[in-house]
Amino acid sequence: MNNVKVSVVIPVYNVEKYITECIESLLNQTLEQCEFIFVNDGSKDNSVQIIENYRKKDNRVKLINQENHGVSIARNNGLEIALGEYVGFVDADDYIEKDMYQTLYNCARQNNYDLILSNFESEIEGHKLITKYSFPIGIILDESYIKREILPYFLKADDLNTACNKLYRHKILKENLIRFPENVPLGEDGMFNMSFIGCIDTMIYINYTGYHYREVKGSATRNVAEKDYFQRALEVYRLELPENLMGTINKVKVQKFKALKLIKNVMSYVHVYSHPAEELSFKMRYRYIKEMISNKYVKEALPIYCNENYNTIGNYEKFIINMIKRESTLGLYFATAYSRVRNK
Known part of the structure; x- marks a missing residue:
């Protein structure tokens, strides 16, 4: 039994x-x-x-x-x-x-x-x-x-x-x-x-x-480099809801929630890739951020995020969002470097 x-x-x-x-x-x-x-x-x-x-x-x-x-x-x-x-x-x-x-x-x-x-x-x-x-x-x-x-x-x-x-x-x-x-x-x-x-x-x-x-896999930068979390985040963004949930939430809300998640992930990855690390050269990290913030799905999701969250986030987060909007990789590097120094 x-x-x-x-x-x-x-x-x-x-x-x-x-x-x-x-x-x-x-x-x-x-x-x-x-x-x-x-x-x-x-x-x-x-x-x-x-x-x-x-x-x-x-x-x-x-x-x-x-x-x-x-x-x-x-x-x-x-x-x-x-x-x-x-x-x-x-x-x-x-x-x-x-x-x-x-x-x-x-x-x-x-x-x-x-x-x-x-x-x-x-x-x-x-x-x-x-x-x-x-x-x-x-x-x-x-x-x-x-x-x-x-x-x-x-x-x-x-x-x-x-x-x-x-x-x-x-x-x-x-x-x-x-x-x-x-x-x-x-x-x-x-x-x-x-x-x-x-x-x-x-x-x-x-x-x-x-x-x-x-977390036992090593540094955050190496994890993202090996697994390419951004590409995976894009896959999640493009995924349809499970069949048994179709119709539970209207499509506009689903898209809004997905956009909020994607931009939050992008902001997180900007910080990870801006951080100096032995695993990746500056050139590789710079290129990754540049490709990420110029991605068409990020551009699609960013206005939705701004419409929902811009007035409630802090000045630092607003600056990061504005740099992503302008596709300014250097601006993001300077901002995150300043943040690291300030928080030491």
Whole structure:
């Protein structure tokens, strides 16, 4: 008889340095009726051997091996064998508090919620930041609120996208065949979440921080250089809503929210690429910013952003927006250099 309350899916790719801490944090959960599905995505280090050692000692540890196909396919393969009443996701280089799934599951069972949302802590280059949300805390958020407030939030911001600070009712995932999109290199979490919330009746947001996200890939500049986040942000900007959400928000609002997100991303990438780094020469960083601010989709989104936000942002942000509008790469360099000196 199945008595698994929570299935946790963990994609794994070359994380031998961090996987032990992740596994220990899972096995030490106060909610014992969990299963931990590790999906090895073609790792070439000792990650699999470490998982195997734990699997031999604890039958809650499951292991799937696949060729390197990326995080979406890894998570989807984990979902295929999940048995839990609810499903959670953890990245293999992160860790969680020992009461995380007990807290989220107990909350879920109080009123039979379809989705439980919590905070998460980020640790980037030694700095820690807790991400919280402005949604009502600890009360039922019904279908009307979800479609009026939660869905638009996904469209205009990035900090709700992660699947790791949530607990999902497995039955809804199964009955609606909800999976992570396999042809989307960025924004796959957001698309998965939007597909899910389009099928639910209730959710709750709790002011609890149990998930610890760790940036371990190196400097921000190198990450953007390797993954080209701007191109991926453009792909998200051009993506259509999931089919089950067509008609939920009118097209004008959808375009507005997407424009707000794209310009916020551009402003962020301007700062990253303006920062001196060994990974990229000045010429390469300059060219990247120049191409980014002259992109036709940025030009399309900028007037929408200005119409919505210009009167509410600070003088520095206004200057950055004006430099983007003028396509002044040098102006952006001087502004961000001044900002770095001022904030030292």
